[in-house]
Amino acid sequence: MNYQSNPIIRLRDLRKVYSGGGGDVVAVDRLTLDIDPGMTVFTGPSGCGKSTLINLVGAFDRPSGGTVEVSGIRVDQLDNSALDQYRRTVIGIVFQFFHLMPALTVLENTALPGELAGMLTRDARARAAELLEKVGLGDRLAHRPHELSGGEIQRTAIARALVNRPRVVLADEPTGNLDSASSERVMNLFADVAAEEGASAIVATHDPDVVLRADRIVELWDGRIVER
Ligand SMILES: Nc1ncnc2c1ncn2[C@@H]1O[C@H](COP(=O)(O)OP(=O)(O)O)[C@@H](O)[C@H]1O
Ligand SMILES: [Mg+2]
Numbered sequence: 001m002n003y004q005s006n007p008i009i010r011l012r013d014l015r016k017v018y019s020g021g022g023g024d025v026v027a028v029d030r031l032t033l034d035i036d037p038g039m040t041v042f043t044g045p046s047g048c049g050k051s052t053l054i055n056l057v058g059a060f061d062r063p064s065g066g067t068v069e070v071s072g073i074r075v076d077q078l079d080n081s082a083l084d085q086y087r088r089t090v091i092g093i094v095f096q097f098f099h100l101m102p103a104l105t106v107l108e109n110t111a112l113p114g115e116l117a118g119m120l121t122r123d124a125r126a127r128a129a130e131l132l133e134k135v136g137l138g139d140r141l142a143h144r145p146h147e148l149s150g151g152e153i154q155r156t157a158i159a160r161a162l163v164n165r166p167r168v169v170l171a172d173e174p175t176g177n178l179d180s181a182s183s184e185r186v187m188n189l190f191a192d193v194a195a196e197e198g199a200s201a202i203v204a205t206h207d208p209d210v211v212l213r214a215d216r217i218v219e220l221w222d223g224r225i226v227e228r
Helices: 050-057 080-089 106-116 121-134 150-162 180-196 208-212
Strands: 009-020 023-035 039-043 065-070 091-094 168-172 200-204 216-221
Touching (some): 009 050, 039 050, 050 065, 050 168, 050 200, 080 091, 091 150, 106 121, 106 150, 150 168, 150 180, 180 208
Parallel strands (some): 039 200, 039 216, 091 168
Antiparallel strands (some): 009 023
């Protein structure tokens, strides 16, 4: 496995405050955490800061304070064009609501992030087909999303997240729409394929089946880590 130096992610004194009409909300409260390669789960009740933390690691949001270092990159210091590059190449994301394009086939959907990152269509599709084979969808390449089951859609989203060989793959409530048996199958597959591809996985979830599958559990409460 081509894992880089440990830890893959370093968060230091990280803060995220949302300011709005109703006043300030401290979503992440001076959080310090090292994340090693493997599969890490952020868990805890609704509103504890799981999604905010995922968004800060993926640079979909800027911290209000503190530092985010991923794979040796100080993400909090990147300018906008470097952030685009970071999101496309270092990070893969399995979106909460999947975001598959209804008009595109499974193969085209999976190849899309590769093409957006500058791969030739032919190469992106070859890479997509290889990953779809790994997630058990080798016979569904020409299907469209509406022809798939929930579990198959989620497996497509997993393959797509790995197309660009990210160091870190993020998933926010990835099993939210699945029954318990499908959710367990999808997460086992996610953990195995991510490891095989050399990507560290970070999953925000309150699904106990997903938590069980983690190498490390980070429990949050009010934007802080609960010490066990
Ligand atoms: N865009 C936003 N604007 C204002 N408050 C937000 C925003 N996003 C999240 N919050 C607040 O930040 C806290 C953490 O939210 P979130 O990270 O979504 O929690 P979780 O994913 O654990 O349910 C909550 O109190 C939530 O209401
Ligand atoms: Mg959330």
